[in-house]
Amino acid sequence: MVFEGLADKLQATFKKLRGRGKLSEADVADAMREVRLALLEADVNFKVVKDFVAKVKERSVGLEVMSSLTPAQHVIKIVNEELTALMGGTQSRITISSRPPTVIMLVGLQGAGKTTTAGKLAHMLIKQNKRPLLIAADIYRPAAIKQLQVVGERLGTPVFSLGDKESPVTIAKKGVEHAISLGRDVVIIDTAGRLHINDELMDELANIKQQAKPHEILLVVDAMTGQDAVSVAETFNGRLGLDGVILTKLDGDARGGAALSIKAVTGCPIKFVGMGEKAEALEPFHPDRMASRILGMGDVLSLIEKAQAAVDIDKAREMEEKLRKDAFTLDDFLEQLQQVKKLGSMEQILSMIPGMGGLSKKLEGAELDEKELKRTEAIIRSMTRKERRDHTIINGSRRKRIALGSGSKVQDVNRLLKQYAEARKMMKRFQEMQKSGKKLSGFR
Numbered sequence: 001m002v003f004e005g006l007a008d009k010l011q012a013t014f015k016k017l018r019g020r021g022k023l024s025e026a027d028v029a030d031a032m033r034e035v036r037l038a039l040l041e042a043d044v045n046f047k048v049v050k051d052f053v054a055k056v057k058e059r060s061v062g063l064e065v066m067s068s069l070t071p072a073q074h075v076i077k078i079v080n081e082e083l084t085a086l087m088g089g090t091q092s093r094i095t096i097s098s099r100p101p102t103v104i105m106l107v108g109l110q111g112a113g114k115t116t117t118a119g120k121l122a123h124m125l126i127k128q129n130k131r132p133l134l135i136a137a138d139i140y141r142p143a144a145i146k147q148l149q150v151v152g153e154r155l156g157t158p159v160f161s162l163g164d165k166e167s168p169v170t171i172a173k174k175g176v177e178h179a180i181s182l183g184r185d186v187v188i189i190d191t192a193g194r195l196h197i198n199d200e201l202m203d204e205l206a207n208i209k210q211q212a213k214p215h216e217i218l219l220v221v222d223a224m225t226g227q228d229a230v231s232v233a234e235t236f237n238g239r240l241g242l243d244g245v246i247l248t249k250l251d252g253d254a255r256g257g258a259a260l261s262i263k264a265v266t267g268c269p270i271k272f273v274g275m276g277e278k279a280e281a282l283e284p285f286h287p288d289r290m291a292s293r294i295l296g297m298g299d300v301l302s303l304i305e306k307a308q309a310a311v312d313i314d315k316a317r318e319m320e321e322k323l324r325k326d327a328f329t330l331d332d333f334l335e336q337l338q339q340v341k342k343l344g345s346m347e348q349i350l351s352m353i354p355g356m357g358g359l360s361k362k363l364e365g366a367e368l369d370e371k372e373l374k375r376t377e378a379i380i381r382s383m384t385r386k387e388r389r390d391h392t393i394i395n396g397s398r399r400k401r402i403a404l405g406s407g408s409k410v411q412d413v414n415r416l417l418k419q420y421a422e423a424r425k426m427m428k429r430f431q432e433m434q435k436s437g438k439k440l441s442g443f444r
């Protein structure tokens, strides 16, 4: 989980403060020592940690306590506010030009996730009813052009390429002209990276900037490289002037040092974070929500937004209708599981629910992961149509056949049928609750 270590430590520190009626200066000092250590262990920049702790301390000592909060809650509130401020305060969006096309230039080192992110950005823009065009200007990394073309095809988005013989500067310039002639409203340039920062790379990017006149230069960096990501951001910002940062692979970053330091060190806001390899796995970065997650206060807003984006309303209505008629079949069950899966891993979902972050670890093994879903799918696909419509006919010998057909064990089939029965029961109960709720409001 993102920020796992830091979240655990901060929560443990504040747990000690809870239940105290009053906090002495020594209590605050102790807590701040632990906060400082926790941040350093999370690989947050040393100077950033120093300033952060000093600020929180200054605000916590001699604090005028609000009557609605205990002193401990008050310290947590301050830490929450300062963490939010550290990451930029409010969400930073990309500028969409009033005179299309908006040109977005992605820069960064090889392997940071530029090409993947170009696809994710295009996906996000399409969902916002924009018409992006991708430009394949990464001529150095083998297969980068092909990779972008595959992504474009999947998204139904045109990809401009001149192969790997033209210079990236020419490709970018011609690509933008092509976008204008096609009437595309956003252009995303996937520039070439290098393994390390060097003058050749910087000169090339400066030339592209001059020719393609981007509205947004976004640096793509790998969160897992911690403070290296921060120094890469510093260098790129010094040479090119960045408009923002996209932090990739945050899904695999248990520490979070880059996420917490980049804004404070470079002044560049993080605009998006990559949370996985799939096209949907790009999220706008909300400093306040991220701070809440770190402090175990959940992030219900992001969860609701994800649910709204992933759930197909017509489908949901159809399911409701089926439930009402008691016609919720195993096929429907599978479809529902797939919908839930679109929200992300169980661990990611739980970390967004207040107080549930810690639980996600205990659920390991029980989580609804890709493999489990595949197995469920295989089992359901091994059933006959009749069985899928009426699970009550699935007796012992049918279970054996289904297990054999799907390469699983009879116990797996049993477990699945039990889950399905539970889901039906729960949905029915939920419906009854809704009905009685309606009656009550009608009564009033």
Ligand code: GDP
Pocket: 108, 109, 110, 111, 112, 113, 114, 115, 116, 117, 141, 144, 193, 248, 249, 250, 251, 252, 273, 274, 275, 276, 277, 281
């Ligand atoms: P480029 O050289 O900068 O264009 O890098 P790529 O786009 O080819 O990405 C390098 C690797 O990182 C690929 O295997 C991607 O699937 C992976 N990757 C990119 N973004 C993310 C992310 O947000 N999370 C995870 N887990 N993997 C990512």
